[in-house]
Amino acid sequence: MSNLHRIQWIDAMVRAGRYPNCRTIAERFEISTRQAPRDVEYLRDSMGAPIEYSAEHNGFFYTDDAFVLPSYLISQEEKRALSYLAYHYGQAGEPLSSRLAEFFSRVSGGAWTRPDGRPEVPLFDLDPREVPIFESLRRATREKCKVEIAYLKGGSLPTARRFCPYKLFAKGQIHYVVGFCELRQAIRVFRLSRIQSLRETKEPFEIPPTFNERAYGEAVPFSFTDPYVAVVRFSGPIDSRALKMNAVLAGENIYRLEFRSSQDALSALLSQPVGFSILKPRWLRERLQERLAQISESNRG
Amino acid sequence: MGRKVLENVRMGGCWTMYIGAVDGVLRAAGWWSDETYLLMGMTGMAFHFIMHKAACPSSVTVYPWDHDHLTMLDRIGVFSEIFCGDATMNTFELMQREAIERIKASIDRGMGVVIWAPSPVLEFGIVNGYDDEDGVFFIDSGIPGQANDPLLYANLGKSEVPLLFWQIFRGRVEVSREKVFRDSLKYGVGEWNKVFHVNPDYASGRKAYDNLIGALERGDYNPFGLCYNMAVYADAKDCLARYLKCVAAESPDLKGLGRAATLYREVAADFKRIAELVPFRGGQSQVDGAVVPEVTRLVKAALPLEEEAMTVIEKVVGK
Secondary structure (H helix, E strand, C coil): CCCHHHHHHHHHHHHCCCCCCHHHHHHHHCCCCCHHHHHHHHHHHHCCCCEEEECCCCEEEECCCCCCCCCCCCCHHHHHHHHHHHHHHHHHCCHHHHHHHHHHHHHHCCCCCCCCCCCCCCCCCCCCCHHHHHHHHHHHHHHCEEEEEEECCCCCCCEEEEEEEEEEEEECCEEEEEEEECCCCEEEEEEHHHEEEEEEEEEECCCCCCCCHHHCCCCCCCCCCCCEEEEEEECCCCCHHHHCCEEEEEECCEEEEEECCHHHHHHHHHCCCCCEEEEECHHHHHHHHHHHHHHHHHCCC | CCEEECCCCCCCCCCCHHHHHHHHHHHHHCCCCCCHHHHHHHHCHHHCCEEECCCCHHHHHCCCHHHHHHHHHHHCCEEEEEEEEECCCCCHHHHHHHHHHHHHHHHHCCCCEEEECCCCCCCEEEEEEEECCCCEEEEECCCCCCCCCCEEHHHCCCCCCCEEEEEEEEEECCCCHHHHHHHHHHHHHHHHHCCCCCCCCEEECHHHHHHHHHHHHHCCCCHHHHHHHHHHHHHHHHHHHHHHHHHHHHCHHHCCHHHHHHHHHHHHHHHHHHHHHCCCECECCCCCHHHHHHHHHHHHHHHHHHHHHHHHHHHHHCC
């Protein structure tokens, strides 16, 4: 923890009744006057210090002298690991897990909110190689910046992919990220443990409104297979969210749709208020023709 | 960019999906024209009785596919090529690429291909066509009411049980029915007496009864699995009873099997009743706890009947 020596100094100054303030902290450590308040906030919010500002003395003091600074310290690497555990315990959503998540979050200096829960406590393995990947992806999802990854799939050589990470999630203690893969031009789920390397970029991305965020999470059945992809031209504008499929605009009123069942896909397409034509795949077009023929037959005469 | 569909290659009607798939492919090719129960018996598949200690639905498919499927088809004079790999293996992409080409070549020759899990249903099915432009295989999973959406080339070998299995039929020779009968019966005796199964959580033959009775008595069974397994085995026991009756009638040297056929008719009746008590209704399959004592009683009643039948078979054909 790089700011720990500053925290210790602030604590010592407060205990000595020296009323340190942001200017004295900044001067002492040659940091900006914007960084200094963060150290005080960390001391107050993450370490639970009863620290307040005294206008009279133009500096900070403890309202309760019983406070003691934690006696053990954690490294930056340990902080990242704890942050990682805090995130995953938080995602698990069970009461005891939530408390663990809160604990890890506080120790690592992060902010965390308690989700609703279920009754069991899962155990998350900590893969040290996964932690920096996780940390970068978490930052990229938050700041909505693309990443470049080398992804190992099925034992072959890693493929280089530029990727828009939409959401991190865990399933069965395996950690995944879902987002848009520019190589495949489609939504893809990547397993963090198979990301060989990752480089963050400053290139921004937007999450399309058609992305179904709820389809990816602990409680959602996971598919082991790639989805079918259809290219469909609509005769006019549509609200692609109503399709309830991952949909990527591929031209004027043309969408690239991902689906897992022809029955569901055709039902969604037929419920649209505008006409459409399936450009590909051919088999889906044939399924549509069969279905329309059945409907036509059952309405004859 | 090629495309070919074998319209006449469809799954045969059999609860043992592997045999349903083999029946469909061989029948369409003109390599099999008898009834499906004979295929169950002659290949030896009807003798399979494998049970997980908690009646997991995988029970009916946990056996060494490569060995058993090769020898089952060999038994009836069909030469086949088999591959069995795992999607987690390092060379999976190469295996998959090879499989795609082999399967397409078989379709081009007019022969369907048996594969594992062509649909989300974890069972064997058939590939009966392909379309390179869409990158798909056309399939028949044999599940009534299923749309049979095609299988993406990219998904070949990927499923909840990610095994890349294919069996391609390449040729056939004539084998005397007498030899087929004897070979299948000897295989059946071996399955009944098997001490060590390929996976210690499962057991075969006589020991499968121990697993089933244990699961029922402990109340520790997978309801879906119990219903599915009983449906499959009720059909298999019925096939076996009919097969033994046919063999006893057809083969002068195997007449002694008449008694075994009668005993298996009783076993089949017990299993039919069990399958009615725990009916398989797909994902909605449930077990009414009130019927479990009766199911347990019927299973216990079937065991000595099957034991006696197997003793008869063993005496007639030897080990």
